[in-house]
Amino acid sequence: MLAFTWVALRFIHFTALMLVFGCALYGAWLAPVSVRRLMMRRFLRLQRHAATWSFISATLMLAIQGGLMGSGWRDVVSPDVWLAVLQTQFGGVWLWQIILALVTLVVTIMVPRSMPRLLLMLTIAQFILLAGVGHATLHSGIPGAIQQVNHALHLVCAAAWFGGLLPVLYCMRMAQGRWREQAISTMMRFSRYGHLFVIGVLLTGIMNALFIVGFSVPWHMAYGQLLL
Numbered sequence: 001m002l003a004f005t006w007v008a009l010r011f012i013h014f015t016a017l018m019l020v021f022g023c024a025l026y027g028a029w030l031a032p033v034s035v036r037r038l039m040m041r042r043f044l045r046l047q048r049h050a051a052t053w054s055f056i057s058a059t060l061m062l063a064i065q066g067g068l069m070g071s072g073w074r075d076v077v078s079p080d081v082w083l084a085v086l087q088t089q090f091g092g093v094w095l096w097q098i099i100l101a102l103v104t105l106v107v108t109i110m111v112p113r114s115m116p117r118l119l120l121m122l123t124i125a126q127f128i129l130l131a132g133v134g135h136a137t138l139h140s141g142i143p144g145a146i147q148q149v150n151h152a153l154h155l156v157c158a159a160a161w162f163g164g165l166l167p168v169l170y171c172m173r174m175a176q177g178r179w180r181e182q183a184i185s186t187m188m189r190f191s192r193y194g195h196l197f198v199i200g201v202l203l204t205g206i207m208n209a210l211f212i213v214g215f216s217v218p219w220h221m222a223y224g225q226l227l228l
Contacts, residue, residue: 002072006064009057014155016054020047020104021123021156022163027116030164030189035174035182040116042170047119048108054126055101062086062094093132100126127155135212147211150204157200164190164197 023043031039066085067076075081085091104122107115130136136151137144168190174183209217209227218224 002064002067002076006061006068009061009064012053013057013061016050016057017123017126018159018163019050019166020054020108020119020163021127021159022165023047023167024116024119024123025160025164026167026186026190028120030193031186032182035179035186036116038179039167039170039186043167044108044111046166048105051101051105051108055098055105058094058098058101062091062098065090065094089137090133093129097126097129100129123159124156127159128152130155136208138212143211147208150207150211154201154204154208157197157204161194161197161201164194 023039023046027036027040027043062085063076063082066078066081067073069075069085069088070078070081086095100122104119104126107118107122112118131148131152136148139147168187171183171187171190174180175187213223217227219228
């Protein structure tokens with residue numbers, strides 16, 4: 001149950017980050033200048049909710065990690081175990097993940113003029129940090145650095161594509177009104193760059209697989225089948 005909770009929180013955290021990033025991509029880059037503020041206002045509530053869940057899930061994952069490293073659920077609520085986790089490589093990286101998630105939430109609440117660009121920078125920083133934990137740290141030295149950079153690119157490309165899908169629905173609605181030309185231009189721009197994002201996901205995903213299991217992927221096992 002503890003492991004399942006970790007997986008569920010990880011899913012929530014990744015999905016929330018991708019939504020914040022994808023929506024910010026429209027307000028900062030994909031949409032024409034004339035409708036960027038309109039896009040920003042339209043996605044603000046969604047980004048605020050997603051940033052809230054990103055912060056909550058990041059905080060809870062630190063506690064759950066304590067339980068996974070310790071003796072189960074009783075260590076999830078132990079401050080001493082939390083401090084012990086913070087002394088590990090995961091803890092050092094994850095503390096910054098929590099801090100940046102909190103800053104991201106504050107930005108969505110304060111809504112500064114340059115909010116989309118700030119959110120892009122904050123979420124990209126969090127994706128880079130995510131490459132500093134988990135299987136991306138399997139190797140050390142130059143191979144390890146290459147793997148972490150590759151994994152960070154994998155996450156950014158996935159976020160740009162997956163996180164950018166939901167705003168397409170809003171653009172389809174805009175295309176039926178006075179913003180028709182701008183909405184169509186935005187969707188065409190997302191479609192054009194979306195091809196590059198998907199190619200990036202595939203190429204970096206293949207590289208990730210090679211770093212983890214090499215060329216002998218165990219297709220008969222659950223991992224290999226899910227990967228395929």
